[in-house]
Amino acid sequence: MPMAKQARKTAASPRKTTASKAGAGSGSSTGTKNGTENPNDLPAEIKIDITFPVYAAGAYSHKDVGVDEDTVMSMYRNMLLQRRFEERAAQMYGKQKIAGFLHLYIGQEAISTGTATAINIGQDSVITAYRDHGHGLALGMTANECMAELFGRIDGSSRGKGGSMHYFSKKHGFFGGHGIVGAHVPVGIGIAFAHKYKEDGGVSISFFGDGAVGQGAIHEASNLASLYDLPAILVVENNQYAMGTAIHRAFAETQFTHHAVGYDMTAALVDGMDVFAVTKAMQDHAKLAREGKPSMLEIRTYRYRGHSMSDPQKYRTKEELEAKQNEDPIIRLKKYIIDNGISGADALDAMDDEVKQEVLDSVDFADNSPVPDLSTIYEDVYEEDDYPYLA
Amino acid sequence: MAELQFREAIRAAMVEEMERDDRIFLIGEEVAEYNGAYKVSEGMLEQFGAKRIIDTPISENGFSGLGIGAAMNGLRPIVEFMTFNFSFVAIDQIINNAAKIRYMSGGQFKVPIVFRGPNGAAGQLAATHNTSTESIYATIPGLKVVCPSNPNDAKGLLKASIRDENPVVFLESEVMYGLKGEVSDEEDYVLPLGKAHVVREGEDVTIVAHGKSYWIALKVADRLKEEGYGAEVIDPRTIRPFDIETVVESIKKTNRCVIIDESNPFASISSEIAFQIQERAFDWLDAPIARITAKDVPAPYAKNLIDYYMPQEDDAYEACKRVMYAD
Numbered sequence: 001m002p003m004a005k006q007a008r009k010t011a012a013s014p015r016k017t018t019a020s021k022a023g024a025g026s027g028s029s030t031g032t033k034n035g036t037e038n039p040n041d042l043p044a045e046i047k048i049d050i051t052f053p054v055y056a057a058g059a060y061s062h063k064d065v066g067v068d069e070d071t072v073m074s075m076y077r078n079m080l081l082q083r084r085f086e087e088r089a090a091q092m093y094g095k096q097k098i099a100g101f102l103h104l105y106i107g108q109e110a111i112s113t114g115t116a117t118a119i120n121i122g123q124d125s126v127i128t129a130y131r132d133h134g135h136g137l138a139l140g141m142t143a144n145e146c147m148a149e150l151f152g153r154i155d156g157s158s159r160g161k162g163g164s165m166h167y168f169s170k171k172h173g174f175f176g177g178h179g180i181v182g183a184h185v186p187v188g189i190g191i192a193f194a195h196k197y198k199e200d201g202g203v204s205i206s207f208f209g210d211g212a213v214g215q216g217a218i219h220e221a222s223n224l225a226s227l228y229d230l231p232a233i234l235v236v237e238n239n240q241y242a243m244g245t246a247i248h249r250a251f252a253e254t255q256f257t258h259h260a261v262g263y264d265m266t267a268a269l270v271d272g273m274d275v276f277a278v279t280k281a282m283q284d285h286a287k288l289a290r291e292g293k294p295s296m297l298e299i300r301t302y303r304y305r306g307h308s309m310s311d312p313q314k315y316r317t318k319e320e321l322e323a324k325q326n327e328d329p330i331i332r333l334k335k336y337i338i339d340n341g342i343s344g345a346d347a348l349d350a351m352d353d354e355v356k357q358e359v360l361d362s363v364d365f366a367d368n369s370p371v372p373d374l375s376t377i378y379e380d381v382y383e384e385d386d387y388p389y390l391a
Numbered sequence: 392m393a394e395l396q397f398r399e400a401i402r403a404a405m406v407e408e409m410e411r412d413d414r415i416f417l418i419g420e421e422v423a424e425y426n427g428a429y430k431v432s433e434g435m436l437e438q439f440g441a442k443r444i445i446d447t448p449i450s451e452n453g454f455s456g457l458g459i460g461a462a463m464n465g466l467r468p469i470v471e472f473m474t475f476n477f478s479f480v481a482i483d484q485i486i487n488n489a490a491k492i493r494y495m496s497g498g499q500f501k502v503p504i505v506f507r508g509p510n511g512a513a514g515q516l517a518a519t520h521n522t523s524t525e526s527i528y529a530t531i532p533g534l535k536v537v538c539p540s541n542p543n544d545a546k547g548l549l550k551a552s553i554r555d556e557n558p559v560v561f562l563e564s565e566v567m568y569g570l571k572g573e574v575s576d577e578e579d580y581v582l583p584l585g586k587a588h589v590v591r592e593g594e595d596v597t598i599v600a601h602g603k604s605y606w607i608a609l610k611v612a613d614r615l616k617e618e619g620y621g622a623e624v625i626d627p628r629t630i631r632p633f634d635i636e637t638v639v640e641s642i643k644k645t646n647r648c649v650i651i652d653e654s655n656p657f658a659s660i661s662s663e664i665a666f667q668i669q670e671r672a673f674d675w676l677d678a679p680i681a682r683i684t685a686k687d688v689p690a691p692y693a694k695n696l697i698d699y700y701m702p703q704e705d706d707a708y709e710a711c712k713r714v715m716y717a718d
Binding site for chain 2: 127177195221227
C-alpha cells in the first residue's frame with residue numbers, strides 16, 4: 001500500500017498533477033530509479049507554476065457547505081461554548097483554581113468548529129498541540145470533563161493527569177492534546193496510516209501552529225504523508241505569532257502553502273475567521289484525503305489572548321489586536337445568522353446565557369469533583385496493574 | 392529445536408507474530424527491498440508484501456512518530472532502527488509520546504509498539520555509532536526495555552514484546568546477529584518480560600550480565616570453575632522491569648556480586664542494580680559490589696582503544712576474585 005507512491009514516483013512520468021497544480025512540467029522529473037529518464041539529462045530550466053485555492057471569508061453560505069439552519073445554530077453554540085469556557089477558565093486561573101500552563105484558543109474557534117462540522121466525528125481523527133480546549137469541546141467533549149481536568153480532579157478527561165495541554169477523547173477520535181511543538185504531527189500521520197491500513201475510510205487531521213513549522217518533525221511528517229499517500233490533512237493554524245516571535249522573524253517563507261510544494265502535496269489558504277470558509281476547505285480536503293491525497297492547509301487566524309497566562313504581549317500593538325477583534329469569528333457568525341433571518345438577536349443572547357450557565361455548572365462540577373487519590377499516581381503508566389516495579 | 396542465527400531467531404519471532412495478527416507491520420530504513428541492513432527482515436517483503444513491510448526515508452523522528460500514531464489507532468507496529476544510535480533522532484517520540492501518552496490520556500490510549508534494532512558497541516565505529524542505550528531508555532516510566540543475549544531468548548522475548556500492550560525498546564547487537572544457537576520451534580514459544588534467567592548455579596559469587604556481556608560472564612564462570620569456584624550467572628533478559636528478586640535470592644546464597652554492563656558507567660544499569668541490591672540485601676553482602684563497564688569516555692576508533700574501552704573478561708575475572716577475597 002505505501003509502495004503505490006513509490007511505484008508511481010519511480011515511473012518515468014511527470015510528478016502528479018492535480019486540478020490545482022497546473023503545468024508542473026519540465027522541472028518535475030523525480031525519481032528515476034527504474035525509469036528510462038537519465039537523471040543527468042538536465043532540463044533547460046526549472047519552471048514551477050502551481051495554483052492553490054483560497055477559501056475567503058464571506059465566500060460561502062451555509063447552503064454552500066451543505067448545512068441546514070439548525071446546524072448553523074449548533075455551530076454558533078459550539079463556538080460560544082469554547083469562548084465562554086475559556087473566558088471562565090482564565091478567571092479560574094486568576095483565582096488559582098487552575099495552575100500550570102493555560103493556552104487559550106480565543107479567536108480561533110471557527111477552525112475547530114468548522115472542522116468538527118466538516119468531518120465524521122468518530123470515524124475521522126483529530127490531533128493538535130497544547131492549545132487544545134477548542135478542538136476538544138468542538139468535537140464533543142463536555143465542559144464538565146474539560147473543566148475538571150483543568151482543576152486537576154478525578155472526573156477530568158484524563159483523570160487529572162494531563163491538565164490543559166493534554167485533553168484526549170478516544171470516543172470522539174480526539175488524539176490529544178500534545179506539549180512538544182510539532183512532535184504530534186508525525187503521530188497524526190501515523191493515525192492516518194492506520195486509517196488507510198484498516199481501510200476504515202477515516203481521515204486524520206493534524207493541527208499545529210505557525211511556530212511548529214520550524215520543527216523538523218513537520219518536514220518529516222509532510223514527506224511521509226505524501227510519500228505514502230495517506231488520508232491526512234496537515235493544518236497550520238497561522239495565528240502569526242509563535243509565542244512572541246512574529247512569523248516574518250522565524251520563517252524565510254511565510255506563505256506556508258508554498259511549503260507544500262516541496263512535498264508534492266496540494267495546499268490551500270483559508271480565512272480562519274469565517275467558519276463556513278473553514279468548513280468548506282475541510283470538506284474539500286477531507287474528500288481528497290479519502291482518495292489518498294494528503295494536503296496542507298494554511299488557516300490564517302488570530303489569537304486574541306497571550307501565548308499563555310504569563311504573556312505580557314509586548315510584541316504586538318493594541319491597535320493590531322483591536323483591528324483583529326473586529327473580525328471576530330463569533331460576531332461574524334452572529335451577524336450572518338441575523339442577516340439571513342436564521343434567528344434573532346434575542347434568541348442568540350438567550351443561547352449565550354444558556355452556554356454561560358453550562359460553563360458555570362462545569363465550574364461547580366469541577367469544584368465538587370474529588371482530587372485524585374494518591375494511589376492513582378501509579379495507574380495508567382502500563383497496561384498491567386502490578387506497577388510500580390520499584391515498591 | 393532448530394539451530395538459528397540470532398538474526399533468524401528475531402525474524403522467526405516477527406514472522407510468526409505477523410502470521411497470527413495482521414495488525415502487525417514492520418517499518419524502518421531498508422527493511423523491505425534491501426532485505427534489512429543486517430538481513431534481519433530478509434524475505435519478509437516477499438512473504439507479507441509492501442503493505443506490511445515498509446521502507447522509509449531516513450526520518451527516524453517521522454517514522455517513529457508514525458508508528459506511535461498507528462499504535463494509538465489500533466495497529467501494532469514494529470519500528471526498526473538501523474542502529475539505536477539513530478534512535479536519538481527520535482528520542483522525543485519515544486520518551487515524550489510513546490512512553491507518556493497512556494498516562495497523559497488517563498489510560499484512554501495505549502501504545503503497543505516495539506522499537507527494535509542493534510544497540511551498543513560493534514567495533515571500530517567511533518563515538519556516534521557505539522552507544523549503549525539501555526540505561527537511557529530504562530529510566531523512563533512507561534517504557535519496557537528488553538535485551539536478549541542469545542537466539543533462543545531473542546525469539547521468545549521478541550514475541551512477548553510484540554504481544555505486549557506497552558511500548559517496548561528491544562535491544563539487539565550487530566556483533567551477535569551471526570551468533571548461532573538452538574531455538575525453540577514450539578508453537579507459541581513466548582518468554583515472559585521481567586523475568587531473569589539463572590543460567591548457571593553457583594555458591595561463591597553472583598555475576599549479573601545482559602546482552603553481549605552475558606558471554607563474558609560465561610567465560611569468567613568457566614575460568615573460576617577450573618579453580619574450584621562456583622559462579623552463579625544471571626541474565627536479566629529484561630532491563631525494565633528488572634527482576635531484582637532473582638538477583639537478591641542469589642546474593643543471599645553467594646553474598647557477593649559482580650555486574651558486567653557495557654553501558655558507560657555513570658547512572659547506568661549497573662548503578663541501579665547495585666543500588667537495589669544494597670537496599671534489599673545489604674546484610675547479606677560480604678564484599679562491596681563490583682562492576683565492569685565500558686570506560687567513561689565516548690567510544691574511540693583505534694583498535695587498541697576500542698578494545699580497551701569495552702568491558703574486559705580479565706577485569707571481570709579479577710573482580711570476581713576480589714569480591715571473594717581470593718585475589
